[in-house]
Amino acid sequence: MSTHDTRLRIVVGSDAAGRRYKDALADELRRSILVAEVVDVGVGGHTEASYPEIAFAAARLVADGQADRALLVCHTGLGVAIAANKVPGIRAVTAHDSLSVRAAVCSNNAQVLAFGQGIIGLGLARCLTAEWLTHRFDAGSSAAAKVQAISDFEHRHLPVSTAAGEAA
Numbered sequence: 001m002s003t004h005d006t007r008l009r010i011v012v013g014s015d016a017a018g019r020r021y022k023d024a025l026a027d028e029l030r031r032s033i034l035v036a037e038v039v040d041v042g043v044g045g046h047t048e049a050s051y052p053e054i055a056f057a058a059a060r061l062v063a064d065g066q067a068d069r070a071l072l073v074c075h076t077g078l079g080v081a082i083a084a085n086k087v088p089g090i091r092a093v094t095a096h097d098s099l100s101v102r103a104a105v106c107s108n109n110a111q112v113l114a115f116g117q118g119i120i121g122l123g124l125a126r127c128l129t130a131e132w133l134t135h136r137f138d139a140g141s142s143a144a145a146k147v148q149a150i151s152d153f154e155h156r157h158l159p160v161s162t163a164a165g166e167a168a
Contacts, residue, residue: 007036008133011067013058013080014117015051018073019043021117025071025129034133039067055083059090062111070112071129077116084112088158091150096120101128105135107143 010029014022022040029038041057042049051074058070070092072080077094084092092112093104096119104110113132115125138144 006136007034008068009037009039009066010035011039011041011058011061011070012072013041013054013070014043014073015049015054015075015080016043017051017075018080018115018117021115021122021125022071022073024122025073025115025125028126028129029071029133032130032133037067051079052083055080055092056087059084059087059092059112063087063089068111069132071132072112072114073117073125074114075116075118077114077119081112081114084114088154089151091147095128096124098128098131101132102135105132105137106141107146109137109143109147 012022012026012029023044026038026040029035039061041061042054055072058072061067062070070084072084074080077096081092081094084090090112091108091110092114093100093108093110094114094116095101095104096116101113104113115128
């Protein structure tokens with residue numbers, strides 16, 4: 001596969017507590033040969049939104065196939081990961097070291113990576129983001145059955161929509 005075939009569409013987002021890192025990492029992503037497109041869902045400029053709103057928006061783009069992955073930043077990375085995980089089909093993790101970033105993608109097929117601006121330095125966040133771009137999930141790996149078990153559980157336990165669009 002060529003680099004062009006594997007270039008990722010990335011959505012980035014943060015709350016106010018993660019904006020500085022999100023903006024810096026988005027710039028890095030835009031310069032990467034491994035990235036085809038970067039979509040920023042906020043916050044920025046005069047945009048005010050809470051971390052759940054930002055995480056939901058980013059995760060929905062991934063779940064809907066409009067992006068391949070999302071990179072989210074808040075103070076700890078925990079809130080955005082929890083919120084993103086509420087979007088059906090999304091696996092979001094907070095990671096602050098190389099092993100966790102690799103396992104997130106290669107062992108868990110996580111599409112969303114979250115960082116804490118108050119937890120790690122920007123230099124480490126840049127390194128981990130660059131590493132994250134190089135990892136791909138192998139659907140033929142031994143991890144695939146475990147990821148499928150997670151997906152199967154999620155699908156069995158999703159609320160059933162009624163005709164009015166409300167959860168049953």
